[in-house]
Amino acid sequence: GENVEQHPSTLSVQEGDSAVIKCTYSDSASNYFPWYKQELGKRPQLIIDIRSNVGEKKDQRIAVTLNKTAKHFSLHITETQPEDSAVYFCAASKGGSYIPTFGRGTSLIVHP
Amino acid sequence: EADIYQTPRYLVIGTGKKITLECSQTMGHDKMYWYQQDPGMELHLIHYSYGVNSTEKGDLSSESTVSRIRTEHFPLTLESARPSHTSQYLCASMGSGGANEQFFGPGTRLTVL
Numbered sequence: 001g002e003n004v005e006q007h008p009s010t011l012s013v014q015e016g017d018s019a020v021i022k023c024t025y026s027d028s029a030s031n032y033f034p035w036y037k038q039e040l041g042k043r044p045q046l047i048i049d050i051r052s053n054v055g056e057k058k059d060q061r062i063a064v065t066l067n068k069t070a071k072h073f074s075l076h077i078t079e080t081q082p083e084d085s086a087v088y089f090c091a092a093s094k095g096g097s098y099i100p101t102f103g104r105g106t107s108l109i110v111h112p
Numbered sequence: 113e114a115d116i117y118q119t120p121r122y123l124v125i126g127t128g129k130k131i132t133l134e135c136s137q138t139m140g141h142d143k144m145y146w147y148q149q150d151p152g153m154e155l156h157l158i159h160y161s162y163g164v165n166s167t168e169k170g171d172l173s174s175e176s177t178v179s180r181i182r183t184e185h186f187p188l189t190l191e192s193a194r195p196s197h198t199s200q201y202l203c204a205s206m207g208s209g210g211a212n213e214q215f216f217g218p219g220t221r222l223t224v225l
Contacts, residue, residue: 099170
């Protein structure tokens with residue numbers, strides 16, 4: 001089955017810095033890669049996703065890159081703000097399977 | 113408003129009690145899921161359903177059961193709660209038509225004494 005590794009488990013940055021979270025996956029058939037943000041005490045919510053036919057996707061201060069050859073994808077947050085502090089989960093799934101495999105999460109702390 | 117609803121939001125019970133955690137969605141989604149998550153930690157899939165009368169067990173071994181008699185309703189039942197069941201339980205749903213985004217409910221925080 002699919003295996004998703006996520007690093008780092010904790011990331012501490014100063015406000016205004018950039019943050020990068022990396023995930024690797026094992027199943028080359030995976031073709032959908034979402035990122036979820038979970039604020040303290042709240043539900044996980046999708047913030048950005050990418051499909052395997054695209055190498056990069058950007059939405060304001062967040063971007064996701066995908067390297068299918070190396071089987072890894074990354075979340076990039078620029079100009080971090082305290083409200084970016086949360087746990088971020090990556091996931092991978094493939095067509096025909098509606099069971100995403102999640103990474104173990106990254107706790108991002110943005111210091112004012 | 114289309115959303116996923118979970119009740120109760122918080123529950124404290126004694127060991128050995130039978131409980132049912134409710135999950136309903138008004139999003140018209142066919143696929144529904146239950147996850148167990150300690151706060152801020154990884155998500156463990158315990159049950160899922162692709163539609164009415166379809167239920168499957170996930171990766172996490174659990175003493176719980178689910179049913180899917182109606183599309184919008186996916187309750188989780190613990191026949192005999194134990195302290196090891198203390199956790200947060202998240203319900204989620206996913207639509208059809210190629211969309212793979214999951215929508216999560218607000219969660220039920222369960223404490224078993």
